[in-house]
Amino acid sequence: MKMRGARILLEALRCEGVKHVFGYPGGAVLHIYDEIVQTSEELGITHYLVRHEQGSLFAAAGYSQSTGQTGVALVTSGPGGTNAVTGIANAFMDSIPVVVFTGQVPTHLIGNDAFQEADLTGITRSCTKHNYLVKKVEDLAPTIKEAFYVASSGRPGPVLVDLPKDVTAQVCDFSYPETIELESYKPQVYGNPKHVRRAVQAMIEAERPVLYIGGGAIAAGAEQEVLRLAERLNLPTTCTLMGLGGFPANHPLSLGMLGMHGGYWTNMAVNNCDLLISIGARFDDRVTGKLSEFATGAKFIHVDIDPSCIGKNVRCDYPVVGDARTVGRQMLQELEAQLADGAKITSRDAWHAQIAEWRRQHPFDFKEDGDVIKPQYVIHELRRITGGRAYVSADVGQHQMWTAQLYGFDQPRQWLNSGGLGAMGYGFPAAIGAQVAHPGELCVAVVGDGGFQMSLNELATVKQYNIPVKILLINNGYLGMVRQWQEQFYEHRYSHSDMEVAPDFVRLAEAYGVPALRATRRDEVTHTLEKGLNIPGPVLIEMQVAREENVFPIVPAGAALKDMILA
Amino acid sequence: MKHTISIHVENEFGMLTRIAGLFSARGYQIDTLNVAPTLVPGVSRMTLTTHGNDHVIEQILQQTRKLIKVRKVNDMTASPHVEREMVMLTVNAHQGEQRQEVLSLVEIFRARVVDVSEDAFILELTGNAEKVEAFIGLLKPIGILDIVRTGPVAMTRVAAVRAQQLADEEEEFSELTLNEKV
Numbered sequence: 001m002k003m004r005g006a007r008i009l010l011e012a013l014r015c016e017g018v019k020h021v022f023g024y025p026g027g028a029v030l031h032i033y034d035e036i037v038q039t040s041e042e043l044g045i046t047h048y049l050v051r052h053e054q055g056s057l058f059a060a061a062g063y064s065q066s067t068g069q070t071g072v073a074l075v076t077s078g079p080g081g082t083n084a085v086t087g088i089a090n091a092f093m094d095s096i097p098v099v100v101f102t103g104q105v106p107t108h109l110i111g112n113d114a115f116q117e118a119d120l121t122g123i124t125r126s127c128t129k130h131n132y133l134v135k136k137v138e139d140l141a142p143t144i145k146e147a148f149y150v151a152s153s154g155r156p157g158p159v160l161v162d163l164p165k166d167v168t169a170q171v172c173d174f175s176y177p178e179t180i181e182l183e184s185y186k187p188q189v190y191g192n193p194k195h196v197r198r199a200v201q202a203m204i205e206a207e208r209p210v211l212y213i214g215g216g217a218i219a220a221g222a223e224q225e226v227l228r229l230a231e232r233l234n235l236p237t238t239c240t241l242m243g244l245g246g247f248p249a250n251h252p253l254s255l256g257m258l259g260m261h262g263g264y265w266t267n268m269a270v271n272n273c274d275l276l277i278s279i280g281a282r283f284d285d286r287v288t289g290k291l292s293e294f295a296t297g298a299k300f301i302h303v304d305i306d307p308s309c310i311g312k313n314v315r316c317d318y319p320v321v322g323d324a325r326t327v328g329r330q331m332l333q334e335l336e337a338q339l340a341d342g343a344k345i346t347s348r349d350a351w352h353a354q355i356a357e358w359r360r361q362h363p364f365d366f367k368e369d370g371d372v373i374k375p376q377y378v379i380h381e382l383r384r385i386t387g388g389r390a391y392v393s394a395d396v397g398q399h400q401m402w403t404a405q406l407y408g409f410d411q412p413r414q415w416l417n418s419g420g421l422g423a424m425g426y427g428f429p430a431a432i433g434a435q436v437a438h439p440g441e442l443c444v445a446v447v448g449d450g451g452f453q454m455s456l457n458e459l460a461t462v463k464q465y466n467i468p469v470k471i472l473l474i475n476n477g478y479l480g481m482v483r484q485w486q487e488q489f490y491e492h493r494y495s496h497s498d499m500e501v502a503p504d505f506v507r508l509a510e511a512y513g514v515p516a517l518r519a520t521r522r523d524e525v526t527h528t529l530e531k532g533l534n535i536p537g538p539v540l541i542e543m544q545v546a547r548e549e550n551v552f553p554i555v556p557a558g559a560a561l562k563d564m565i566l567a
Numbered sequence: 568m569k570h571t572i573s574i575h576v577e578n579e580f581g582m583l584t585r586i587a588g589l590f591s592a593r594g595y596q597i598d599t600l601n602v603a604p605t606l607v608p609g610v611s612r613m614t615l616t617t618h619g620n621d622h623v624i625e626q627i628l629q630q631t632r633k634l635i636k637v638r639k640v641n642d643m644t645a646s647p648h649v650e651r652e653m654v655m656l657t658v659n660a661h662q663g664e665q666r667q668e669v670l671s672l673v674e675i676f677r678a679r680v681v682d683v684s685e686d687a688f689i690l691e692l693t694g695n696a697e698k699v700e701a702f703i704g705l706l707k708p709i710g711i712l713d714i715v716r717t718g719p720v721a722m723t724r725v726a727a728v729r730a731q732q733l734a735d736e737e738e739e740f741s742e743l744t745l746n747e748k749v
Contacts, residue, residue, distance in 0.1 A: 125585060126592045130635040133580060150635055184577055184638040308629035311622070 005137045005168035006035035009101065012144040014043045015176040018072050020063060020436050021047045022056040026076025027116055028103025031168040048436065048465060051457035053080050055429040057087020057158075058455070061096045062433030065416045066391055068221065070097040070152045071433065077103040077165075078116030082123065086423055088158045089127040093420025094242060095219060097156035099147050106166040107135055120162050129157030137170035145177045154187030155306040156219055187305060191322030191330050199277075199301045199318040200334040203233055204343050206275035206299075208351045211235040212258065215242030215419070216280020216304060217324045218412040223247070225328025226279060232335060234348050236355055238266050240281050242419040245409035250388070255355070259287040260555045261401040265358035267553070267561040270295055272354075277301045280324045283313040284420070293560035303327050362553070362566055364405055371521045375399060375474050375545040379406040381526055382444065382472065385533065390442040391434045393417065395427030395451030398480035401551045403446050425454030431469045432458060442470065442533065449475040449502055459512040462538035470533055473505055473542040476549070484550045488565070489557075509540035516540040569598070569618045571650060571721045574631060575639040578604065578611040585634055586613065595619065595627050599652075599718025610638065614720045643721040646731070652719040653693045654703070655681070659710035660688040669709060676702050687712060695719070 003011070009032060013021070025033040036047050050056045053075040060071030071091075075084050081102040091098045105114040121131045130150050132143050143161060151159040203209060211230050217223065223246055230237045230253050237247045238255040247254055255266040270276065276298045281287070283302075288294040291313060301318040302310045310319045320327050339345070366376040379402050382390075388408050393416035394400040400417055409415045416434060418426040431445035452473055462469050483497040509516035515535055519528040525543065532541035553564040576582050583602065590597050598616045605612045617627060624642065632640045643650075660666045662685070669688055673680060676698065682689035692702050696719060703711070723731075 121581060122584070125581070125588050135580075182635070185635045306633065308626065308633050312626060 001174055002171050003174050004031065004035075004171050005140055005163070006031040007039065008137065008140050008172070008174050009144065009163070009168065010035055010039060010043055010045060011174055012141050012176055013045055013072065016070070016144070016148045018045060018070075021045060021072045021074055022050055022059040022063070022433065023047055023074030024050055024053050024056055024076065024080060026080050026103060028077035028105060028165045029074065029080075029163070029168070031165065032074065032101075032103070032163070047074075048432075048461065050429065051460050052455070053083035054087050054425060055432075055455055055458050055461070057084050057091065057098065057100060058423075058426050058429035059433035059436070060098045060100070061087065061091050061094070061426075062393055062416050062430030063437045064096050064098055064433070065094075065430070066413050066434035067437045068219075068413065069437075070099055070148055073098065073100040075100065075102055076116065077105055077120070078118045080116075081118055081120040085123060085127065086421075086425075088124055088160065090418050090421040090423045090426060091158035092127045092129065094418065095156050095215060096158065097151040098158040099144075099151050100158060100160050102160060102162050104133070104162045104164040107164045108166070110164065120160065124160050127158070128160045131160035131162065133162040134164070134167050137167050137172045140167065141174060141176050145180050146182070149180050149182075150185065154185070155216070187323075188307075188321050189305070189323040189326050191303070191320045191327040193330065193334075195318065195320045196327065196330045196334050199303075199320055200331050200338060201343070202275055202299060202301060202318055203235075203277060203331075204335070204338060204345050207346050207348070208273045209233070209235050209275040209277060209348070210255070210269050210273040211237040211247075212240070212270070212276055212278045212281055213237060213243040213246040214240045214279065214281025215246075217243060217246040218280070220280060220305070220324035220326075221412075222279065222324035222328045223412045225325055225332060227251075228332055229328060229335075232332070233345060234352075235277065236269055236352065238262070238270065240284070240287055240419075241404055241417065243281060244404060244415045245412045248410040249408035250410050257404055259284075260289070261405060261551050261553065263359070263364060263405075264362035264553055264564065264566060265355055267555070267564055268358045269355045271561045273298050275299050275301065279303045279328065280305075282309045285313075288313065288561070289555045289563075290558055290560040293562070365567075366549070368522070369546060371523070373519060373522050373525055373543055373545045375476070375543070375549055376402050376406055377522065378472070378474060378525055378529075378543050378545065379403050379446070381529055382446070383407050385526070385529055386442060386444070390414070390444045391416065391431070391438060393427045393431040393434060393443070393445050395445075395447040396422045396424045397448045397451060398476075398484065398549070398551050399446050399448045399474040401481075424451040427451055428455045428469070428471060429458050431471075432461060432467055435467050435469045443468070444470045444472055444533075446472045446474065448480060449473060449477060449499060449505070450479045452505075453502070456508070459509060459514050459538075459540075463513045466537050468537050468539075471509075471538070471540045472529075473540060474545055475502075475505065475542055476545050476547045477502060478547060480549075481551070483548070487548070487550070488554070505540060505542045514538045514540055516542065518542040518544065520544045568620070569616060569644070570624050571614065571616050571643040571648070571719055572627065572631075573639075573641045573643050573721060574613040574615070574637060575605065576611050576613060577636040577638065578609050579636060582611070582636060585636070586631065589630055589634065590617075590627075593626070593630060595623065601718050601720050614718070616719055641723070643723060646727045647724040648721050648727070649724060650695050650719045650721045651693055652696060652699055652717050653691065654699050654714065654716045656690045656692075656703070656706060656711050657687055657713040658690060658706050659686065659712065661686045665709060669706070672702070672705055678702065
């Protein structure tokens with residue numbers, strides 16, 4: 001059937017099972033928006049108008065991170081695309097499958113410095129997994145098929161499809177390819193059995209093993225395999241910031257988060273282990289601290305679908321290239337085979353006792369201070385009131401770390417944050433994406449006053465569509481993490497981290513028609529939270545917290561894990 | 568250490584910038600670069616030379632392989648191979664002794680004179696980098712007016728290709744790129 005490019009785009013989205021699109025119109029995408037208003041309902045696609053293109057990418061990311069499905073964003077040419085770049089880079093760093101459609105000036109104007117022209121494939125080449133410029137309408141459907149395939153397979157990531165305006169107006173026959181195979185791109189899913197065998201043998205024999213779970217385990221849906229491996233081999237298990245929820249926080253084998261703001265016991269366990277088993281993690285600098293002093297007595301097993309991650313930061317003794325879930329299953333089978341052959345799992349009792357002792361010495365702790373609201377207490381109460389079952393997104397900074405430390409994520413895809421890029425402004429729109437994907441669930445955006453001011457324009461979005469995100473604003477009037485570093489590492493010289501002027505957030509939310517509550521004293525926290533979380537529709541809950549609270553423990557930048565500062 | 572890397576790419580819009588961008592974004596060097604079509608329609612072969620320690624070279628190979636439209640990446644340096652580059656030079660060749668000296672160098676190096684004028688030659692030489700360097704070194708005192716080099720292209724020796732094919736058949740996971748660790 002013949003149809004114009006704009007319609008082909010929507011039909012292709014339907015073929016990909018896309019139900020929700022986050023976008024912002026403009027000149028170069030007018031044909032597409034004209035098609036949306038006419039046919040999207042019939043195609044079962046709902047478009048959400050965000051208030052800034054960056055928000056569309058963060059919402060698409062939150063949508064994807066909370067479901068595992070590919071998120072979709074649609075923005076116009078030039079500034080629409082450049083505004084989206086931070087969101088694209090965020091998806092790239094955190095391996096989030098997102099397909100972003102950008103408008104482009106008509107093909108005959110490309111390269112002419114036309115109005116709202118930007119070289120979007122050029123600009124995003126280094127922050128997309130791949131990108132495409134569609135030059136004729138016949139290429140449109142196959143390109144979209146390829147874009148979704150590339151975004152969601154292998155190590156997932158963002159893919160950009162640049163659509164010149166004339167291409168969306170041209171007409172051709174629509175047929176959507178059913179299968180796709182690329183000569184140049186074949187992710188390796190199945191692990192080499194020889195490598196699996198050697199890794200499992202090391203896991204059986206280790207005396208002080210630690211299992212280290214990253215975002216890749218969640219991306220692969222490997223939580224069951226991870227859990228079975230940990231239980232069968234009696235492995236203390238830690239999660240990275242991106243991996244939280246990949247292993248239940250309430251499990252007796254859970255060590256919580258490791259790295260710069262990880263637990264003392266966690267980092268001590270990692271640093272003193274004799275075998276570190278990494279599944280879908282990438283030994284990021286925020287995890288390892290000073291590399292030359294990281295787990296110096298350990299051998300490393302590294303399971304990753306991206307071979308370039310293996311051996312990039314640490315030497316690897318047992319590499320396994322493959323999908324975390326597939327390799328996890330192979331490992332479980334291999335484990336049973338080796339046990340049947342008479343292999344005996346080394347006793348880890350002394351090791352567990354040692355870790356328990358470290359945990360007893362320095363648990364997560366904070367001091368209460370009379371009526372003052374401690375931010376940690378707010379997160380603690382949030383956990384208690386929600387039973388640990390909410391979808392929680394965080395922005396970037398101190399509140400992000402407190403949430404990561406204290407909320408206790410028991411399920412994968414429950415925790416959304418900007419881990420690799422650390423993009424302020426992420427938290428609120430990401431929660432919008434998660435809420436759209438899970439209309440009946442509680443979605444809480446934990447944000448700081450700094451980051452919230454980078455995306456509070458989305459208050460209009462949640463109001464317009466009655467998206468019931470609960471915004472939990474941890475307001476300390478500072479760029480808290482910057483201030484903390486200035487306090488600790490720059491002799492208290494607070495350079496431009498004091499947000500001296502800020503709006504009255506309650507009145508601001510109300511100006512958008514969003515109900516808002518505020519707590520200023522510790523004894524108001526529980527009641528305010530309970531009340532706010534129970535109001536239907538979007539709500540803003542502001543907590544005016546202790547201004548100069550610090551996140552502990554902290555491993556100073558460039559220091560070894562063992563040199564963490566505890567308080 | 569210098570490495571010569573061969574990359575087969577799908578020859579689509581912006582492919583060269585993808586490779587070049589990857590190198591600049593990750594701080595790798597491109598010393599020379601050569602691109603031309605292969606026998607497969609739509610596929611080009613790039614030969615580039617770079618340098619770095621083993622870790623850097625391994626990352627270069629892996630990161631380049633990761634690009635979606637890259638089909639094959641080989642570190643030619645890892646196996647027996649033949650390398651050639653071509654240089655063209657415009658050199659002084661005034662009547663008399665100088666002209667004779669240039670011609671004798673041309674003969675010794677098995678170069679060719681491809682253009683002649685009253686006082687200059689254009690010479691063409693093909694060889695490995697050392698040979699090219701030696702030729703240039705000897706011509707410098709005579710006076711090089713202009714120079715252009717292609718940078719090396721490389722091809723794995725036939726015997727090495729056969730050996731690799733045999734090894735691939737034995738190793739079930741021939742695509743696996745990691746070095747075997749003992």
